[in-house]
Amino acid sequence: MADYVKFVDVTKCDGCRxxxxxxxxxxxxxxxxxxxQGSIQSHAGLTANTWNVITYDEHERSDGGFDWLFRHAACLHCNIAGCEKACPENAISTxxxxxxxxxxxxxxxxxxxxQGCYFDVIQLATYKDKKGKEYRLAQKCDLCTSRLENGLQPACVTACHTDCLVFGRKEDVLRDANARLAKVKERYPNANIYNPQGIDGTNTIYLLAEKPSxxxxxxxxxxxLSQVIWKDWAQPLGKLAVGATTFGVLSALAVQGALKFKNRGKEGEDHHEG
Structure with missing residues (x-):
């Protein structure tokens, strides 16, 4: 499990985009x-070429008050990633x-x-090769991994002027997130840390003002369970079985070839003696 997480405090977001x-x-x-579409939200949702979207939700509080709830929507980078489990080509990894x-x-x-993504994040983009033939590729937020490898923060984090977005060591970020949650609950009693354990947590963690729904x-x-069994057990075992079968066939062919060669040599000796 990774030592780093991206933290999104939606209560600090002002929807600037x-x-x-x-x-x-x-x-x-x-x-x-x-x-x-009759809303101030710029895009209906994430696409293969729009990797994060600020969502805007009108919400009436139980005390009769009204809030605009903003959320920086992007890939949550799940620890048990449905997209990775569903991929038959091992093209997705952490x-x-x-x-x-x-x-x-x-x-x-x-x-x-x-189909495997729990959050409808990953999408397919269509391209054309040099001959004009169309092909598709899966695309989504990659947490600016190329920047992280060079000691930089994700681009979205760098651009955020309200400190709504933070990237850092998991232990430090979660400690600060829980301290922030205690303060936020004074205004938002339903506030919570969204880090779903049914998928072993995520590497983008939210502080939400209201329930996730x-x-x-x-x-x-x-x-x-079917994805986990298929990806972690059935597929590797299937590859081993194919490998073993291939090895067995090749071994049999090699033995058969060796015997033929030996028999030919024996026939040649018998013919020479005769």
Whole structure:
């Protein structure tokens, strides 16, 4: 399990969207203008080329008050990542920083990862090769792993002017998050730390002002046993079985070839003696 996490304190977010712009710029992602949908939210949700979105939710409190609830929505980088478990090509893995990343040299665009994601984050982008043939690749936030490898913070974290976004050592971040939660509960009694244990926690952890469902998040996502069994047991054993079968066939062919060679040599000796 990674020693680093990204922390999102939604109670500090003012909806400025600087994180969205920084993400687009750093990752060289194309703009995706959308028609006005009657909301101040700029995009309906995450796409293959929009890796983080500020969501806006109108929320009426139990005391009759009203709040705008903002959330920096992006990949949560799950410890038991549904996308990774669903991938048949081993194209998805977790780095030492806790970031779940995609190897595009291995990705075949099958879309199983899209179906496996607990949070509807990962999506497929369509490209064309030099001959004009279309192909697809899975894409999502990679926590700016290339920046982390060079001692830099994720682009979204660097752009955040309210300290809503923090990246650091897990132990330190969680300690500060729990201290912050105690203060936030004075205004938001339902405030909570969102780090779902049904998927062994995530490497993007939220402090939410209300229940996860208010933000469109599953209350208690669970790793699918069928995916875990298939990925961690059935697939490796299947590869071993194929490898053993191949080795057996090749060994049999080698033995058969050796016997033929030996028999030919014996026949030659018998013919010479005769």
């Amino acid at each position: 600087a994180c969205m712009v920084a993400c687009k710029n750093w990752n060289d992602l194309p703009a995706e203008p959308e028609e006005f 780095t030492k920083f806790g970031s779940v990343v995609i190897d595009h040299d291995k990705c075949v665009g099958c879309g199983y990862c899209v 208010v933000y469109g998040l599953p209350e208690d996502p669970q790793a699918k």
